[in-house]
Amino acid sequence: MSNKKITQHIITDEALHAQAAIPYQEFLELKQELLEKQRAMEERLWLDSNLSKFDEVIRLNYDKDMATFAEVILEYLSQIIQAVHGAFFVVDNDEEVITAVAGYACTVKTMEKSRFLFGEGLVGQAVKSQKLINVDNIPTRLDSSLAHLSNASLVVSPFIFNQMVYGVLELTTLERLPNKYIDLINRCSQSLATALQSIINNQKTKTLLQESMQQSEELRTQSEEIRQNLEELQAIQEDMHRKELELTGLVQALDSTLAMIEFDLSGHILNANQKFLEVMDYNISEIKGKHHRMFVETNYAKSEEYKEFWEKLGRGVPQISSEFQRYGRNGKEVWLTASYTPVIDNNGDPYKIVKLAIDVSERKKALFDFENQMEAIDKSFAVIEFALDSTILKANDNFLNTVGYQLDEVVGKKHRIFVTPEHAESETYQNLWDNLRKGEFQRGEFPRIHKNGKEIWISGSYNPIFDSNGKLYKIVKFVVDITHLKEKTNKKSPVAID
Template sequence: MQRKYSKWFVARYTTAVFLLSLLVILAILFIQALFFNIPFSFSGIIEIHKKQPIAYFIDFLPFLLAIASFLISRHVSELKTEAETFSEEELTHQRKLYRFVEKLKEGDINADFSPAETDILGKAIVNLRNTLKRSKEEEVSRREEDERRRWSAEGLALFGEILRSQKENIEELSYSIISNLVKYIGANQGGFYLLDDSDPGDKFFNLTACYAYERRKYADKRVNWGEGLVGACGLEKQTSVLTKIPDSYLNITSGLGKANPRNLILVPLIVNDEIHGVIEVASFNVFDKYTVEFIEKVAESIASTISSAKINLRTAKLLKESREQAEALQAQEEQMRQNMEELQATQEEAAHQAEKFISFNNSVNHTLIRAEYDVNGILQYANTKFLHKLEYSSNSEVEGKHISMFVNKKDRVWFDEIWDSLAKGGHHFEGDMKHVTKNGKDLWTIATYTCVRNIHGGVDKVLFLGIDTTDQKNQSLDYEGQIEALNRSSIKVEFAPTGDIVDINDKFHQVFGYNLTESKSKTVFDLFHPNDRKTIESIWDDVTHGIPFEGQLKNIIRSGEERWFRGTYTAVNDMYGEVTKIVFIGHDITREKLMEIETKEQTERLKIQEEMLRKNEVELNRKLREAKEDIKNQFKEIEKVKIRNEKTLEGFLDAIITTDQDGIVQFFNHAAEELFGVDKADVLGQSIRILFPPDATDKDEFLAAYLDPQKEAITGERREITITKNDGEEVNVLMLLTEAKIGRETTLTAFIQNISVDLF
């Protein structure tokens, strides 16, 4: 890379050397002319060259020296330029480093600085900054962790006391637990579900206590085992934390508004891997990890208490049931013997009927998904196609299972009504039906549920036949979802190739103000300002020829107001490649556009204000310097006056002592030293009490008020008192107190006159 140098410096130095060399040569020729006695003229110079041939070489010296000086000066200039550049860069680096260090001194540990690879000092300071930042973050984290431990320990102690004090009444215990838990963790609603497993075939959770918005709520709610969030939590035996719950889930409102909490936690009450209930708490705030852990610890304590109570009740119940079951078993044995005889008679008839259906069943099983359920919804038979489509490997996995196992929880509401009707012999169901596979996938079918009646006309079982339409249904739902999402979030308009509006969505109606009937009488060109028509016609021509447009355009809405939109105009072709319609999809960006314009204007105003502030800052700094100088001079003058006054008081014959509002000695003159027999250095800065005996305040109220800073001193009155000198001698004196207040500071000055000398 070519090195930089100063051309002016090189030219000046080279020219100077060249001219100096010419003068030296002329001087040499002049001396030679005098030496040979030759006239100093052009002919004389030629004569000198003839006598001294070396003069020809000397004639070239100016050019040689000029070349040499050019090379030397250029090298010197390059070195000088490099040195100046390095010096400036180093100075800039030092200034940046200084500003960085100043920010660190001010406590700004987030200050940024990027040292060079060779900057050892800069790297060390950056490392120091990082260390300080980590230390601060660790300290904050440690304090938060300590506070969480304390909060958790206090909460566990609170709920431990509740569990110990209210064991007898389970409803009151439930309410006390859930109400205190909701308040302690700062939630909004809570429910206490207790598992009723008295009937193993019909386990359910019963809502025993409910608390919401600082009030007790009375709700009678039953949740079947495995159903809903509560049932699923009990089935899975795991804590569930949800951050987005639908409005319909919570049916208790605050009465102050329609908003419901969006965060929900469900914690199972488990002890020894046995579930006893579920705690459900809802809050507007997200549940922190330590809050979840706290609720789980409380749940363990609750489960242990409930388990103890339930074990006692269960033991008594099992004893009673065992006696009843023994009696029932004996009756069932007799009934079974009779049933076996009847079954043998019907088996022959069943075999005959089975032969007729084998051929039909084989045909159905080959083409359709088939399953048979009893009236209670228990699966009795499933063909191979049913197992394959629902991803099961054998009949043992599905037979004996309830139909709810194959139906999504969200579809149970409407499907349960259909099933109840079928179980009672109602009309058959035919339509789209979504099942759930073993791996949780959706299986869409065109399904038929039909009642199979027995010889008495009653419902014997329910037959399910279906055809797999999952791929077609998923594609259809996906398209419908995309179109719905697009209509909710974007403006959509469909135009004919001529520009006439064919269809609009609700978003267009909301923004532009035209309904569908009014819109169909408009064209695309009516939505823009007449001045923009040529531009729109050009864009429209491109779009109708297969060139889509994407960008920002200014439209005119029904009210005449201008609005900015960002969107695309795209042509839709039919199967023959002909344009059937033009679709516009866009978003209203008027606010962003206006903000952009306003931002530019504000930027210009800020530049003007910044210049004014800079000028004001210069003027303010000048005034501050002048004010500081005036204050400094005033302090000097005050100090002179103070010294002069102290010297004046020092020469008084009476003892003078000055104390502040705390009773600390500030001034002690020479007469006071002689009167009390102590040195000034031992008294200044000490309490005034050291000059008087401890019992002095008991003898004289004047001294008591003077020596106690909390009491109001008696000023303006001369009092005769007795003082004790350092050597133990008692002296009678007259003492006068004066008070001076300057701002918030108060001083007391005692004038003490030795009257024992005067009396003598």
């Protein structure tokens, strides 16, 4: 049967030769040439088809992270060439380091070696020489990422674009690879180079964008802190609430609203706005170049506290939202609510001090007058404060001496400890507190009970106290002891209100 087929084949060739009318040997050579061209065409079609599929794999996975992208590429190529092991490396040309990011039939952690320097091992040599390396029948362990495999075939292909290596592909098979597979790997490596360059550039762009966003967030946070500090400073002014403004608008608003002066780090005056000059009653030519100590009391200017104040500012430590006593022209006393803020340069070092201030001299004067008046009242009257439910909040010494109690014996107790039990249950007593809770002022002479049980008489008033919103929140009682007057007249005065 076999001989018959051979005979028929020979006849067919001879028949073809006869038709061709050329020498038989030339005919055989022509036939062989045609067969080789056919095989070359088939291999080219196979190569083009697989390259087209490979480009599609790249396109579909282009936007994934590096490790995922590398795993997909490894698996696709390993299946085509029937590899038993593979590794995908990325090249850091700045550090001259080659690092594995994915593996086939292994992980980066289980690789024999996952990091190479340029020129180190076959992976490093492929990068250094920028050439594909193919080693067949490996007899012993090589310096690569693969585990020990006897008689294996190894291909190490660098990804080259514009004479720059961006990555390396290492594949291991149990049999020697045909040339068409080597060509496929080489061509795929070229496509991978451009893809990897784009991925790396995209990652760098993403990193730069993230850094830029982080810096923007830090600047936004710093801007918010400055805005909050300024709001705290401006909150001292009645009904002044400011929103965050653009930097130029904020500087203009500050200059027209606040007294502002600038110093060098040692305390010498650099500049001051008109508001500050008006408050201190100076011209700019009279203070520029002089030291801040011209605004403070002489002894304070010589103190360690004053020295430390400027040392802290020189180190960049702000002095914020405090009240300072200062002196203008001819010893004019001025009270300022102010902040001393170090201004930082691009290197993070302070280079000048900016003081923002509000003149609170009139408010301070009114506060001193009020405190003096309250001190006089405290010395002259017995004073006690109650919550709206008659719970005692506090009392001064005059009141405690009048009723014979210590402060801790009355705070938290009810007012009724100063009256008889019968009177505490009376309608008159209930009306007293009902009217007070309505915000009605009560005045008169009242009998009360001393701690020792004796009756005493006081004259004074119960005063409802309202908060800034007009809401009643406590009762303050001002009285004087008139027991001695009652004893002299030896009769009871009628009680107006109790």
